[in-house]
Amino acid sequence: MSDYLLKSVCYDGQIRAYAVCATETVGEAQKRHDTWSASSAALGRTMIGALLLGATMKGQDKMTVKVEGDGPAGTIIVDSNGAGETKGYISNPKVHLPPNEAGKIDVRGAVGTEGTLTVIKDMGMKETFSGQVPLVSGELGEDFTYYMANSEQVPSAIGLSVLVDTDNSIKAAGGFMIQVMPGATDATLDAIEKNIAEIPLVSKLMDEGESPEEILFRLLGGEENVKILEKMPVTFKCDCSKERFANAIITLGPTEIQDMIDEDHGAEANCNFCGNSYHYSEEDLAELKIEAAGL
Numbered sequence: 001m002s003d004y005l006l007k008s009v010c011y012d013g014q015i016r017a018y019a020v021c022a023t024e025t026v027g028e029a030q031k032r033h034d035t036w037s038a039s040s041a042a043l044g045r046t047m048i049g050a051l052l053l054g055a056t057m058k059g060q061d062k063m064t065v066k067v068e069g070d071g072p073a074g075t076i077i078v079d080s081n082g083a084g085e086t087k088g089y090i091s092n093p094k095v096h097l098p099p100n101e102a103g104k105i106d107v108r109g110a111v112g113t114e115g116t117l118t119v120i121k122d123m124g125m126k127e128t129f130s131g132q133v134p135l136v137s138g139e140l141g142e143d144f145t146y147y148m149a150n151s152e153q154v155p156s157a158i159g160l161s162v163l164v165d166t167d168n169s170i171k172a173a174g175g176f177m178i179q180v181m182p183g184a185t186d187a188t189l190d191a192i193e194k195n196i197a198e199i200p201l202v203s204k205l206m207d208e209g210e211s212p213e214e215i216l217f218r219l220l221g222g223e224e225n226v227k228i229l230e231k232m233p234v235t236f237k238c239d240c241s242k243e244r245f246a247n248a249i250i251t252l253g254p255t256e257i258q259d260m261i262d263e264d265h266g267a268e269a270n271c272n273f274c275g276n277s278y279h280y281s282e283e284d285l286a287e288l289k290i291e292a293a294g295l
Contacts, residue, residue: 005055005084006212007230010220014184015192017220018055018177019202019212020234022048025086026162027170028236032275035093037164038110039073043090044162045107045140046076048175050088051234052158053119053144054080055177062122067143069135071095071112079273084234087273105164108138117143119151141175148179155180157196163203172207176219195219238274245269245278249285250292257289 005020026044029035035043050065057063059082067076074091100106113135121129131151135143141160148156157178163171178192199205199218206215217223249257249267260267267280280288 003234004212005051005232005234006216006228007055007232008216008226008228010216010226011184011188014181014188015220016179016181017216017226018052019216019219020048020051020055020174020176021206021212022051022173022175022234023170023206025051025234025236026173029088030168030170032236033089033093034168035090036096036168037105038095038097038107039090039093040164040168040170041105041107041162042067042073042095042110042140043076043078043088043093044170044173045160045175046078047080047086047088048160048162048173049140049144049158050078050080051084051086052175052177053148054082054084054086055232057082057121057123059083061124064118064120064122066118066120067111067115067135067140068118069112069115069138071108071110071138073110073112076111077272084232085237086234087236087238089272105162107140111135111138111140113138117147119147144177148177157192159196159199159202161201161203163201163207172203174202174206174212174215176202176215178219191221192219195221236274238271238276240271240274240276240278242269242278242280245271246280246284246288249280249288252292254289254293257285257292261285261289 003024008017030040061082063080065078073095076090078088080086095110097106097109115135118132133147136146144158148154160175162173165171269278
C-alpha cells in the first residue's frame with residue numbers, strides 16, 4: 001500500500017481523528033541513514049508524529065520536531081509540512097539494543113527519559129510558534145500526546161508504531177492521532193479509550209494488510225462513526241540543493257571562502273536529512289566569493 005494519511009471527523013464532530021501509513025516514507029529514511037533497529041524505530045516514530053501534527057497545518061506551512069533525550073540515539077530532528085512531506089535524521093543511527101520487558105524494540109532505551117520534545121511551526125508569518133515539553137516517557141507516542149495537551153491545549157491520544165525487520169529494513173510504520181473537541185461526551189471518550197487500550201500495534205496491523213481506514217474504524221467503533229474528509233499522500237522529501245548550500249557558503253564571507261580555496265581546493269557539502277553530497281570546485285568557490293564580497 002502506498003503511504004497516505006487520512007483526516008476525519010467522528011461522532012458528529014465530537015472527535016477529530018487522523019491515521020497514517022508511512023512504511024515507504026520511514027523506509028526511505030532508514031535506507032538513507034542506514035539506521036539500526038532502535039534508531040530506526042525512534043526516527044520512524046518521530047517522523048510519524050511529525051506527519052500527524054503537520055496534517056493539522058495548511059499545505060506549505062512547515063514544522064520542525066526536535067527530540068533531545070539522554071539516550072544513545074542522541075538528537076532526532078524531523079521536518080514536515082501540511083502537504084504530507086517529511087524528512088529527518090538521528091544523531092546516532094547505529095543503535096541496537098536488547099528487547100524491552102515487553103519483548104519490543106527498546107525505543108525508550110535509545111531515546112532516553114530525560115530531555116525535551118520541541119515543536120517549531122513556521123506558518124508564513126513574521127514570528128514562528130515554538131512549544132517545548134519535557135520527555136515524559138521516551139517511547140515518543142506518550143511524549144507527543146503530552147506535547148499536544150500542554151503546548152497546544154488539545155487533549156489527544158497519539159499512537160506511533162514502527163515494525164523493523166531482522167535486516168533493519170522497515171516492515172511497516174504508521175500511527176494515529178485522536179483529538180477531543182469541545183462538547184465530546186463522557187460516553188464517547190469512554191468508548192474510544194477502551195478501543196485504544198485493546199488495539200494491537202498499528203504497524204503489526206498494517207503488516208497484516210489493514211488500511212488506515214480500517215484502523216480508524218477500529219479506534220472509533222465502526223465505519224458509521226467516521227466521516228473521512230481527506231486522503232493525502234505522504235512521502236519522504238528533502239528540499240536540499242546545490243544552490244541552497246551555495247547560499248549558505250556565501251554567508252561565510254570572502255575570507256573564509258578564500259581559505260577553503262587555498263587549503264582544501266574545493267568544498268563538499270553534505271545534507272544531514274537525506275545524505276546527498278554537493279561538490280564545489282575552486283572555480284565555483286571563486287564565483288561564490290565574488291557574490292559574498294558584494295553583500
